[in-house]
Amino acid sequence: MEYRNGKIGVKGDPSKSMTTAEAGFMAFMGDNLPPGLEPGMDATRRFEPPNFVFPFGTHVCVVEVDAKTGQVEFVKYLAVDDCGRLLNPMIVEGQVHGGIAQGLSQAMFEEVVYDGDGQLLTGTLMDYAIPHAEQVPHYDLDHTVTATTVNPLGIKGVGEAGTIGSTPAVANAVMDALAPFGVVHIDMPLKPEKLWTAMHAKNGRAR
């Protein structure tokens, strides 16, 4: 067999060929195969890169904290990531969107709470907060492209870029907003009551 002009053909016989789609259809339908041959057509190859890839990026978050309530409003979110060559920019953008949402959710919302008897109190999504679309900011995204040399495509991972960048960006933005109140640390998630209590405990300036 040989591959020629986008088709699989019999070597030496230009009249005998079919497209890969036709070959795949025959293989998977399996109703016209030689005796003893199982239907299907699969192949697995593995690639061992000579080294890790190192995606990188910078995330910047701007928030406003309401001193009267401790509620946080997102003003701006910027992220520039470098995952090497973007094979499908739309999918890359989706990965970053989802990752930022997950990371800011960790910083702001998600918390597993048990009572003193070990009973889970946040057992449904009515209690355990995961942000809706309206609770996350608009994301301004950009990319630099620094192709890696350790694989032929020049690609690097992007799945975790959003989660890694957004949790500290959001938490640090909130803590920066609280700096004038002398607040230096609050454990995540940064729930409004914690922020309100911290602002009011220090010196009453929030009142």
Next chain:
Amino acid sequence: MIPAAFDYVRASSVDDAIRLLGEHGDDAKLLAGGHSLIPMMKLRLAAPAMLIDITGIPQLDAIRVDGNRVTIGALTKHAALAASDALKKTAPALWDAANQLGDPQVRNRGTIGGASAHGDPSADYPAVLLALDATFTVVGKGGERKLRAGDFFREMFDTALGAGEVLTAIAFDAAPKSAYVKYHHPASHYAVVGAAAVLTLNGGSIATARVAIAGVGDSAFRAGGVESALAGVRGSDEAAVAAACAGTASGQDARSDTFASGAYRAAMADVFTARAVAQAASR
């Protein structure tokens, strides 16, 4: 997440619903939008043996403005209230609540009568209807009763609606100077605190105020002390309004949950009441 077994029947009229309630007694529950009842059944917090579906009963879903009086059918959906220009003009506080309630799916199924009869202390309408001093029309075997909001809402998940009765309408006087502001729970989007204010103004000063709070107590409640303190205050005077709204939840045992302590809730009740009053005064 699978409810206990139950039977289902559709009522064709209010009288038919009352007859079915009489027939099935305590085992029966009325089903309107179902967006509170069905989740409770799925969690097995409720297990009625019979659901009497009243959504097919005609003519219970109208918003009528008759002079100064606004009457809303009990089966009026949140989405219809949220989209009503007549309601926005005559009772913007109720329009605010309908627009901030749940999500589009809930607003397109849930009804004002169902949400009110459910008596959830974190629901939005009870505070607004208390502040509007609304009148509830309930119909039972013995005929019709009219209940004021203050008598209708009793305790957590408990209203004055009798076991054999159907809530058919809610009416109130137009209150163009009114507002409802809400602190959304980040997960459930129920009210951590909801504050409703209904004002009359004399020049820029508040002549009379009715203020009610959801989310904080075992039921929505009127904040009588704040209502008195607001008299004579200029609605645009932020500091004076805030001072008058201090202690909104005094006398209440403010509820605590995984999101907010009682003390924080009580403090937020003051903040959101002041915001509701300022917004109502500016309308």
